[in-house]
Amino acid sequence: MNADMLRTAADKKVVLITGAARRIGARTAEVFHSHGYRVLIHCNRSLTDAQALAARFNQQRANSAFLLQADLNSAHDIQALADAVLSQHARLDVLVNNASSFYATPLARVTEGQWVDLMGSNAHAPLMLCKALSGRLRDSQGSIVNLTDMNINHGMAGFSVYTMAKAALQAMTRSLARELAPDIRVNAVSPGAILWPEHASDAVLHAEQQATILAGIPMARLGTTDDIAQTVFFLAHHAHYVTGQTWRVDGGRGL
Ligand SMILES: NC(=O)c1ccc[n+]([C@@H]2O[C@H](COP(=O)([O-])OP(=O)(O)OC[C@H]3O[C@@H](n4cnc5c(N)ncnc54)[C@H](OP(=O)(O)O)[C@@H]3O)[C@@H](O)[C@H]2O)c1
Helix, strand or coil: CCHHHHHHHHHCCEEEECCCCCHHHHHHHHHHHHCCCEEEEEECCCHHHHHHHHHHHHHHCCCCEEEEECCCCCHHHHHHHHHHHHHHCCCCCEEEECCCCCCCCCHHHCCHHHHHHHHHHHHHHHHHHHHHHHHHHHHCCCEEEEECCHHHHCCCCCCHHHHHHHHHHHHHHHHHHHHHCCCCEEEEEEECCCCCCCCCCCCCCCHHHHHHHHHCCCCCCCCCHHHHHHHHHHHHHHCCCCCCCEEEECCCCCC
16 A cells, blocks of 8 residues: 555544444444445454455455454453454544344253353443443544344343343443543444344244234334444434433334
C-alpha cells in the first residue's frame, strides 16, 4: 500500500462483529461494510463461511475485511482476539457482541459445562472484549452493541441458563453505559423470532411450535436478519445521544 492508500485505510471506521460468519452476524457485517466500514469478521467454527464473506468484501473494496478466529469460551483465545485487533488495526469504532451459543438446558439435566459454555459466549466473552477494547473505543468515541433476546423478559421454559446469560448481558449493557460514558455508548438489540434454530440444534422447533410463535407476533411474520442488522447499525452509527438502552426488534411480540 502506498501512503495515500494507508491514509485512506486509516480514515475508515472499523467494526468488530463476533460470530459474523453467518446469519444475523453476517448481515450485520454487510450493512456496516455497505456504509464504508472496515469489517473485522470474527468466527469460531464457520471459517469457510467467514472466508467467503471476507473475500466478497475485499473484492468490492480492497483491505476492507479481515478474519479473526477465536473460541470465545477460551480466555486465551479472547485475549488473542483482542490483541490481534489492537496490533493490526489503528482504530476501532464499534464492537458488536453477537456471538452466542443457544440450546435447551432443562432443569433436571442442566450441567456445569452447559453453564460455563452458555455464560461464556453470551456474557463473559462480551465483558472481557469490552474490557480489552475499551481504550481503543474511547479513542474513537465509539460504541458497543450487544445482542440479547426478548425472551429474557418473559422467561423461556427449558432455557433457563441461556436466558440468564442474556439477562446478564442486558445488565452489563446498562452498567457499562454508565461506566464508559461519556466516551463510549453501550446499547443492546433484543431480537424476537428472526431465524429458527438450525437443524443440528436441540432447540429446533416443530411446525406446530413455530405456528404458535408466529400466531403471537402482531406483525404476523418472522423478523429478518436485515431488521436486526439495520437496528444495530442505527444504534452504533446514528444514535449519538442514546446509551444504556435495549431496543426490542420483535414485531410486537413482547407487547
Ligand atoms: N436467530 C434469532 O431468531 C434470535 C432471536 C433472539 C436473539 N438472537 C440473538 O441474536 C444474535 C445472532 O443470532 P443468530 O441466530 O444469527 O446466532 P447463531 O447463528 O446462533 O450464532 C452466531 C455465532 O455465534 C458463534 N459462537 C457460538 N459460540 C461461540 C464460541 N464459543 N466462540 C465463538 N463463537 C461462538 C458461532 O460462530 P461459528 O459458527 O463461527 O462457530 C455462530 O455462528 C445472537 O446473540 C442470538 O442470541 C437471535
